[in-house]
Every structure is written in structure tokens, then in C-alpha cells.
Amino acid sequence: MAVELTHLDESGRPRMVDVSEKPDTDRRAVAETTLRMRPETLEAILSGGGPKGAVLETAQVAGVMAAKRTWELIPMCHPIPITGVSLSFLPEPPDRLVIRADVRTTGKTGVEMEALTAVSVAALTVYDMVKAIDRGMEIGPTRLLQKSGGKSGDFRRED
Amino acid sequence: MAVELTHLDESGRPRMVDVSEKPDTDRRAVAETTLRMRPETLEAILSGGGPKGAVLETAQVAGVMAAKRTWELIPMCHPIPITGVSLSFLPEPPDRLVIRADVRTTGKTGVEMEALTAVSVAALTVYDMVKAIDRGMEIGPTRLLQKSGGKSGDFRRED
Amino acid sequence: MAVELTHLDESGRPRMVDVSEKPDTDRRAVAETTLRMRPETLEAILSGGGPKGAVLETAQVAGVMAAKRTWELIPMCHPIPITGVSLSFLPEPPDRLVIRADVRTTGKTGVEMEALTAVSVAALTVYDMVKAIDRGMEIGPTRLLQKSGGKSGDFRRED
Amino acid sequence: MAVELTHLDESGRPRMVDVSEKPDTDRRAVAETTLRMRPETLEAILSGGGPKGAVLETAQVAGVMAAKRTWELIPMCHPIPITGVSLSFLPEPPDRLVIRADVRTTGKTGVEMEALTAVSVAALTVYDMVKAIDRGMEIGPTRLLQKSGGKSGDFRRED
Amino acid sequence: MAVELTHLDESGRPRMVDVSEKPDTDRRAVAETTLRMRPETLEAILSGGGPKGAVLETAQVAGVMAAKRTWELIPMCHPIPITGVSLSFLPEPPDRLVIRADVRTTGKTGVEMEALTAVSVAALTVYDMVKAIDRGMEIGPTRLLQKSGGKSGDFRRED
Amino acid sequence: MAVELTHLDESGRPRMVDVSEKPDTDRRAVAETTLRMRPETLEAILSGGGPKGAVLETAQVAGVMAAKRTWELIPMCHPIPITGVSLSFLPEPPDRLVIRADVRTTGKTGVEMEALTAVSVAALTVYDMVKAIDRGMEIGPTRLLQKSGGKSGDFRRED
Numbered sequence: 001m002a003v004e005l006t007h008l009d010e011s012g013r014p015r016m017v018d019v020s021e022k023p024d025t026d027r028r029a030v031a032e033t034t035l036r037m038r039p040e041t042l043e044a045i046l047s048g049g050g051p052k053g054a055v056l057e058t059a060q061v062a063g064v065m066a067a068k069r070t071w072e073l074i075p076m077c078h079p080i081p082i083t084g085v086s087l088s089f090l091p092e093p094p095d096r097l098v099i100r101a102d103v104r105t106t107g108k109t110g111v112e113m114e115a116l117t118a119v120s121v122a123a124l125t126v127y128d129m130v131k132a133i134d135r136g137m138e139i140g141p142t143r144l145l146q147k148s149g150g151k152s153g154d155f156r157r158e159d
Numbered sequence: 160m161a162v163e164l165t166h167l168d169e170s171g172r173p174r175m176v177d178v179s180e181k182p183d184t185d186r187r188a189v190a191e192t193t194l195r196m197r198p199e200t201l202e203a204i205l206s207g208g209g210p211k212g213a214v215l216e217t218a219q220v221a222g223v224m225a226a227k228r229t230w231e232l233i234p235m236c237h238p239i240p241i242t243g244v245s246l247s248f249l250p251e252p253p254d255r256l257v258i259r260a261d262v263r264t265t266g267k268t269g270v271e272m273e274a275l276t277a278v279s280v281a282a283l284t285v286y287d288m289v290k291a292i293d294r295g296m297e298i299g300p301t302r303l304l305q306k307s308g309g310k311s312g313d314f315r316r317e318d
Numbered sequence: 319m320a321v322e323l324t325h326l327d328e329s330g331r332p333r334m335v336d337v338s339e340k341p342d343t344d345r346r347a348v349a350e351t352t353l354r355m356r357p358e359t360l361e362a363i364l365s366g367g368g369p370k371g372a373v374l375e376t377a378q379v380a381g382v383m384a385a386k387r388t389w390e391l392i393p394m395c396h397p398i399p400i401t402g403v404s405l406s407f408l409p410e411p412p413d414r415l416v417i418r419a420d421v422r423t424t425g426k427t428g429v430e431m432e433a434l435t436a437v438s439v440a441a442l443t444v445y446d447m448v449k450a451i452d453r454g455m456e457i458g459p460t461r462l463l464q465k466s467g468g469k470s471g472d473f474r475r476e477d
Numbered sequence: 478m479a480v481e482l483t484h485l486d487e488s489g490r491p492r493m494v495d496v497s498e499k500p501d502t503d504r505r506a507v508a509e510t511t512l513r514m515r516p517e518t519l520e521a522i523l524s525g526g527g528p529k530g531a532v533l534e535t536a537q538v539a540g541v542m543a544a545k546r547t548w549e550l551i552p553m554c555h556p557i558p559i560t561g562v563s564l565s566f567l568p569e570p571p572d573r574l575v576i577r578a579d580v581r582t583t584g585k586t587g588v589e590m591e592a593l594t595a596v597s598v599a600a601l602t603v604y605d606m607v608k609a610i611d612r613g614m615e616i617g618p619t620r621l622l623q624k625s626g627g628k629s630g631d632f633r634r635e636d
Numbered sequence: 637m638a639v640e641l642t643h644l645d646e647s648g649r650p651r652m653v654d655v656s657e658k659p660d661t662d663r664r665a666v667a668e669t670t671l672r673m674r675p676e677t678l679e680a681i682l683s684g685g686g687p688k689g690a691v692l693e694t695a696q697v698a699g700v701m702a703a704k705r706t707w708e709l710i711p712m713c714h715p716i717p718i719t720g721v722s723l724s725f726l727p728e729p730p731d732r733l734v735i736r737a738d739v740r741t742t743g744k745t746g747v748e749m750e751a752l753t754a755v756s757v758a759a760l761t762v763y764d765m766v767k768a769i770d771r772g773m774e775i776g777p778t779r780l781l782q783k784s785g786g787k788s789g790d791f792r793r794e795d
Numbered sequence: 796m797a798v799e800l801t802h803l804d805e806s807g808r809p810r811m812v813d814v815s816e817k818p819d820t821d822r823r824a825v826a827e828t829t830l831r832m833r834p835e836t837l838e839a840i841l842s843g844g845g846p847k848g849a850v851l852e853t854a855q856v857a858g859v860m861a862a863k864r865t866w867e868l869i870p871m872c873h874p875i876p877i878t879g880v881s882l883s884f885l886p887e888p889p890d891r892l893v894i895r896a897d898v899r900t901t902g903k904t905g906v907e908m909e910a911l912t913a914v915s916v917a918a919l920t921v922y923d924m925v926k927a928i929d930r931g932m933e934i935g936p937t938r939l940l941q942k943s944g945g946k947s948g949d950f951r952r953e954d
Binding site for chain 4: 815871873
Binding site for chain 5: 331332335393394
């Protein structure tokens, strides 16, 4: 098996991979997650101040702030000064809400984790804001849609 | 519609609900998520130092630390001094890994968000540790399994 | 002079005052600040999504989150698990916006600093959101309006 | 009205503006705030270990540390690795204390928010250190004095 | 061997021990470390603004702030709302500086880690403040002097 | 005395030294600390899941995460986006454990503090994980082994 786990050092203990020699390049990653909930929950979110209402606003602020702190949460992630984050919320009635994050930076490592963290925390925030009416809500699948920049090449999810 | 979103104040703007009057009670929440990956990725994780190997160790530490910081990530969450967190990793060959978190506290609010945050960050950490070999990995469904304590009553997922 | 600075120890160096012996009591503090800006800036804020629009939403989330982290910012502040935070925004056309925060806890120390930090960070966030059109905006006076709970007695600003 | 709020995306929800294409340039910002207090409070601060005494030392450390964490507090602020921060405290007897912060970086965005955050947290720290003797103290006006670097041009307050 | 590592769960992975059932009691811990440096470095520290000068002031603030954040740094530490922290600096000419921290809380777990973290970060801060003149400075031994409260009984170092 | 403390400004108050004019260069620092414990404690650590067991895994994750947050802990440290961190644990039976950290970046300032912070927090984590069986454990000497990059020249400890 050609598999190589670059996060494991010779003794099997985790380390933060040395990227000192990598050049700074433009990086971008887009990730997405989906919330499945009761139809009346989605209605409440969308009318709770409307499509720009408070639930989604709060989730968006939380997602942006979490993207910036990804390296504090994910142990072996490099600290990256991200240059742009944008979240969008796409209702899919009657019972789904899709959250998508688009993250950019100029740096030595990709921003997949930042995009995935942004949608994850945004989704957790939606859950928190409406859990009083729908504890059964489910989050996922959370996944990377695309990634560009860096020597590992571009990635684009096919399905 | 009888729906009431307790996070919205009269003007529709978010607030942290006042729980000053609520008594301190024992609280517990269990949440779970599932990672779906390529079979060779799961093999690598499980043999990467074995079932106690580095990927899962790192994910577990990350999950515990994230549980403690939930209130910093989720805007309207109350700060809670949690009294116990335990994560377990359950491989479901050939291509799934289930992560479960059990969180406890004695306080005025529940710990659902802490349990959900713990499994979410643990899953993101697994993704980070092996993304070099499997960018297509998917996280979810992330969901609450059970909750006890507090006046809103107990919750136990049926399916 | 009977003045006593409880934050200074015998050698003049700062310390976090020991409150171990103090009882847990209900505490509340209300603080306020005012932003002065160009009339068209206030119009933009109020119509930028309306009175519940994005500037104020973002500022409110930022203020609540900052209140929770006050003890990380103010060196000698005690960590306090606050039980409630509410911010309100009161436009005073043509050129002023008042921000008020009401913070509650059950604990050994007051929450004046939490209320003052909440309005300060909310005001800085408003500045950040519109600075591209009004760098001359001014923040203040920032001040405590009232405080209750604790043995030092209640406080209510007279002017 | 030519007003454009660059923090609002097409649907009115906040985003972190993409600055990927902006060049790294030298940036500097100077901000200031003023505390108004009772004359005996100012005397206590200045003699509480002298003009270099503990209140001002603590406030200065707090201000520098807060400048570094500005992007954690202000939701749509970009993370910036600041290269220098300096705070100065200028007593204006009998009842005022001016705090000024000078912040520098080499980066894609300005450091106005870092300078404003530094003086705000330094002022809150002064308040915290002496609030036991003067709860009526007021903070402000907090304002930007000057800014240089970046394509939006230099700014210098006239009054 | 009767040794039992309470931080390891059945599968050898770390967890945050559940202390839900433990009563809240008064806790106190005192820790100490020693810096060994060149004599002229100690002179510089002591005269750099005098014995209350800037190096020690900064180190003290850093130590107090770090004590509050111990649970963010040490993965399996419980979050504890500490009620008091005091650091003292004891010069031992010609070449030593002792730092001692006294931490208190009312809670379910001890504050040994908080006291040890306070002196460690205070010492690192001293190093940072004077490293330009003495990179060879050494920190340690860092150790617990005493601990009281809790069912594991009191501890007092004998040597 | 030619001693110059670059962290003190003209009035003796601390500041974050301005490094705007310094070029970005490759930086590296290696630091080390030693834990002295009872022989049965070292045995427990080494067999507690084996040499790759849970105590050392947890300590390694904690050390890496702390390295990234050094600038949040040490007041006058510059925020640095570190590009690599690696920790190693070297048992010296019967009663010692050496921890070494190797940190790299490309930036304007050195990474001595990051390496020293990494080993300090890793050591505190080891203490926390086994303190139930050995409260007398001692940490130190903690010291810089080598440093390269930057105009102050290279450093290599001789003893």
C-alpha cells in the first residue's frame, strides 16, 4: 500500500508537518454541509426575521469567526492568515438547509480545514439557535467540494 | 404556529437567554457522528499505530479540548464548566468510523452543544490527519443521541 | 487619603483579588456607549438590511461573545460563567447610535466589566463594518449605568 | 448615495471581504481614547507605584495583548500578524488620562481596528483596576487619529 | 504495581475524568520555579524600573492571565473559575530569581495545574523580556510546594 | 553597562518591539526540558499504552498546540505563523524524561519562545496526566539548545 500519513512521525506520534520550504501560493477551498430538520423548523428559521433573519446571521458570523480559529481547534493545522471567507445558506424546502463556505488565502498550505470548520460551526450554531424546537436535527454530510492551489493539485468532487 | 425561538429577542436580534433563575442540576448529553471514507483510509487509521494509534489519539484530544471551548465558538451558548468528557471511536469496516462523545456537567443549561462540538471537531481532526490520502471523506450525520437533566425533559433518539 | 486600590498587592504589583470567601449572589450590570457618526452613515446602518440589518446583527453577536471572554482580555478580572447577556441598539438620529448591554450572573464578583466590554466590542464592530465610509466615527462616552448584587452595594448613575 | 458597505454581501449577510489580490504594504494606525475620572482617582493611579505604577503597566500589557487578538473579537476583521505595538499614557490633570496606541504591520489590510482595540481594552483595564473607588469613570471619545498605507489612502483627523 | 492512571480510559485513550459527583470545596495550591541567569541580567531586571519594574510587572500579568487559561492549554484539565491568584518574585542574588504562585478556588478539582502554569508562563515571560541579553537563561526546577482541599488529601513538599 | 532591554520603552513600560523593517528569513529554534519523577512513574508513562502511549501522545498534541498560541501567552511576543513543530520524548531511566521541541518559521522574529513554550506545556501536560501518582515531579531545567536565522546570529548551547 502506497499510503503515507504525513502527520505521523517516525515513532507514530503526531507532528505539525514542516512546510517552511513550500512557496506562498493562492489557495481556495469550498466546503459544504446540509442540515436536515422538521419542515416547521425550516419555516421558523426562514421567517425568523426572514431569509436574512437572525438564525442565519448568527450562524454566518459564527462560521466566519471559526474559520479564522481553525488552527486553534485542529491540532496539527498550520496557523494561516486567511484573506477571505464567505458563507452562503441555501434552503432546500421542505426540510433541508445547505451551508457552503468559500475560503481564500495566500500561503504555504491549503484551506480545506478552514472551509470545513466554517460550515461545521455554522451548522452547530443553527442547531443551537433552534434546538429548543427540534433536537432531532441532523448535520451532514459535511464534505469538501473543491480545492485549488498548492502542489498536491486541484480537487473537485465529482458526485 | 406555536413555535417559539428562545434565542430571538423582541427585535429579532440574537441574545444569550437569561438562565439566572434556573437551578443547577446534573446534565448529560451524548452525541455521535460518522465518517465515511475509502476502505484503505480506515485501514491506515486503524493500523497507524493500531486502534489506539496517533490519528485517533489526536482526534480524541482535539475533541475534549473543543468541548471545553464550545461557548467560545457558538455565539449564544452559555459558558459551562463541564465536569467530564469522554470520546470513543467505533470502527465499522470496511469504510466507516463512528465517533461518540459523552459530556457531563452540573449547571443551569444542557451540554448538547458541547457533545456535538466534541464529535464535530474530532471528526474534522481525523479528516485533517488523513486528508493527504482521502480528500473525499464525508462527515455525518452528526446528531444528538440522548440528553438528560433540566426542565425541558430527557431526550432519546428513537431511530 | 482613604483610597485603597484592591488590585495592588503590598509590593505594588497587580494581583487577582481573592474572592474565595465571598458568597454567590445574583449580579447584574448595565453599561452603555454611544457612537457619533455622519448622518449618512447612520442611514446606511439602519437601511443596510433595515434596523435589524447586518451591521447591528454582527455587532450584537460580537458583543455577546466578547462579554463571555472579558476575563481573557482584562488581566485581573475573575472568570465568571455569565448566565445572560442582552444588547440593544438605540438610534438617535441624525448622527448617534446608543448601544446598551445588560449582563447577569450568579457569582462572587460583579459583571460591570462584562457589560462594559460587551458595549465596547459591539461599538468597535460597528466601526469596522462601516469604516470604509466613515473613518471619523467616535465611540463614547462608555460608562456603567447600573449595578446590583454584592456587598459593595448597588450603583445607579445619576446624570 | 455613493455609500457602499463592503462588509455586506448580496443578500445582506456579513462576510470577510476577500483581500487576496491586495499587495502587502507597510501599514500604520494611531488611535486614542480618554478616560474622565475623579481627581483623586487620577492621583491614585499616578501615585499607585508612581507614573510607571501598576495600573498603567497592567493596562499597557492588556492593550498590547488585545491588539494581537483583535481578529478574534471583531467578526469580519482579517487576522493580521502585527509587527509592532506601542501604547502611551498621557495624564491630563486634574481628571483626565489619555491613552494612545501606535500599531504597525506589513500586510494586506489596515490596522485601524487593532489600534482602536488596544486603547479600548487598555481603558477598560484602567477602569477595572480602580473601579472600587470610582464606578462613575467614563471612557471616550475613542477615535482614529491617523492611518497610512493601503490603497484607500492616508487619513489624519483634523480636529 | 498499584499505580492507576486516572486519565486513561479502558482503551488507553485520554479522557477528562468525570468529577460530577465530587463536592465543591475550598482548594489552594502553591507552586514555584527558579530562573538562573547571568548576574548582570538579574541586575538589569531589578533596576529596569527598579524591583517593581517592567519585566516583573509584565511577567506577573502574564502569569495571572495564564492561570485563568490553564484548561485551554492542558488537554485533560477541567475548566475552573479560579477565585484568586497571586504571584511573587523573590530575587536571590547574584544569579537567581524565584517565582511563586498561590492560586485558590472553590470547586471540584484542585488547582495544582493552575499554579504550575502561572509560574511557568511568568518565567517564560521573563525570558522573553531579557532574552536579547541572555539566551542561556535556564528555568526550573518547577514544582508544587503545597496543595490543600479535596479528598486526595493535603500535600506539602518536604525538601 | 552596555545592557539594553529592547522590551522597555523610554518610560520603562513594556511594548512590542517594532520589527516592520526586518526581512523575512528562515528561523529555527530547538528547546528542551527534563522531568524528574519516581521510577515507577516513568514506568507507568512508558507502559501506559507503551512508548507511544497516551501520556506522551497527549503531551505532544498539547505542546504543538501551545507552540501555535505562544503569542497569546507571552505578552510582548509577536504573532508568528509557524511552519513546523516537532516534539520528541527521550526517556532516561530510571527517573528522567527529556522533552525536546524543534520549531520552524519564515518570518521577522525568532521562534525561541515558541520552542520553549512547547516543551513547557508538554511537560505540564505530563505532570497533569500522572499527578495522581506523583505530585513531587519536577520540571526543568528548561532551556534553549539552539537558534538560527535572524540578524542577532546563531546560538548554540555549549554545555
